[in-house]
Amino acid sequence: MGDARTVVVDGIRQVYRIAGEGPVCLVHSGGPGVHPEYLRLPKLERDLTMVYMDPVGCGDSDLLPDGDYSVSRYGRFAEAVLDDIGAPTGYFLGHSHGGFVxxxxxxxxxxxxxxxxxxxxAPAHGRDEREAATEGMAAFVQRWADRPxxxxxxxxxxxxxxSRTMEIADDESFGRYMNGIMPAYFADYRRTLERVGDLAVAVTHDPNRLPALWxxxxxxxxxxxxxxLIVGTHDFICPPRLAYEMRAGMPDARLCELGQSGHFGHIEQADEFASAVLDFVHDHAMGNRE
Incomplete structure (x- = not known):
């Protein structure tokens, strides 16, 4: 990946990195507060200029002093990156919370x-979505009840x-939580761990972050x-039904369901993930020439 670049918006440093050649594609990872290294997409860098952002509040970007991490505000930082690289337009690949953006x-x-x-x-983030994820987690545990x-x-x-018996209070407790629940983000955590190695993520906890329903x-x-829309069949936190609902509600949307993936299809089914993205970009480019 290329060297870190920085654009400053209202005194806040937004860091990003560029890799690959071709049409511009902004990449916004999930979280919030999860560092973006997990979302490196080398198979796309062969055909696209991938612009990997460190979302404000994590990675090498600054925290927001006022704690206002609204979804629209993340979007303003993304627009500043497009401006900084001189790109009038681009594709926008958002994963999980990055998809909200x-x-x-x-x-x-x-x-x-x-x-x-x-x-x-998902197209919304609030109590209902959190309760649905809790149900999804319970189904995951039941599916792998023999795995500690x-x-x-x-x-x-x-x-x-x-139960609220554990509080996220700092980077250490946030990291312990995220990496503790990490097995649920995969269709088969053990198989993926054996194939790719370490699946731990780095995180930043900003105690000033305000609630941001959306x-x-x-x-x-x-x-x-x-x-x-790309979704893993076994995604517990953003289940397939949400992707199908979005496809039904959007005027020009196609959907790819990855049958052997959870929340990290770019790791579990990397070839299928890359093919879906590149086919989409290719079809759109061909349509623009017709």
Whole structure:
């Protein structure tokens, strides 16, 4: 990956890195607060200029002093990156929480987009979505009831989200939680761990981060740019039904379901993931020439 670059917005440093050649594609990882290294996509760098952002509040980017990490505000930093590299438009690949940012970007800045790649994400974030994820976690634990790491993932999820017996208070506790529940993010954690090695993520906890509820379900029909939705069949936190609902609500959307993946299809089914993205970009480019 290329050297880190920085654009400053209202005194806040937004760091990003560029790799590859071809049409520009912004990449916004999930979290929030999870460092973006897990979302390196070398198979796409062969055909696209991948612009990997360190979302504000994590990685090498600054924290926001006022704690206002609204989805639209993340989008303003993404627009500043496009401006900084001199790209009038680009694709926007957003994973999980990064998909929230991509969707909001499609509403706020449609003129800056060639297309949206909405990867294991949702059109809303609030209590209902958290309760659905809790149900998904329970189903995951039941599926792998003989695996201690699965049982521990369910225990840690409940300790933070249900019983509230564990508090996220600093980077250490946040990291312990995220890496403790990590097995649930994969269709088969053990198989993936054996194949690729360490799956731990680095995190930053900002104690000033304000709650940021968000819901664009009633606005999906106004997003006119082409969209690709990618979802893993076994994704517990952004389950396939949400992707199908988004596809039904968006005027120009296609969907790719990865049958052997959870929340990290770019790791579990890397070839299929890359093919879906590149086919989408190729088809859009051919359509622009017709």
């Amino acid at each position: 991509a969707l909001q970007f499609g509403l706020d800045h449609p003129d800056r987009l060639d297309g949206l790649i909405l990867y294991d994400t 790491e699965a049982v521990e993932a369910g225990r840690m999820w409940d300790a933070v989200n249900a 819901d664009v379900r009633d606005r999906l029909g106004t997003i006119k740019v082409p969209a690709l």
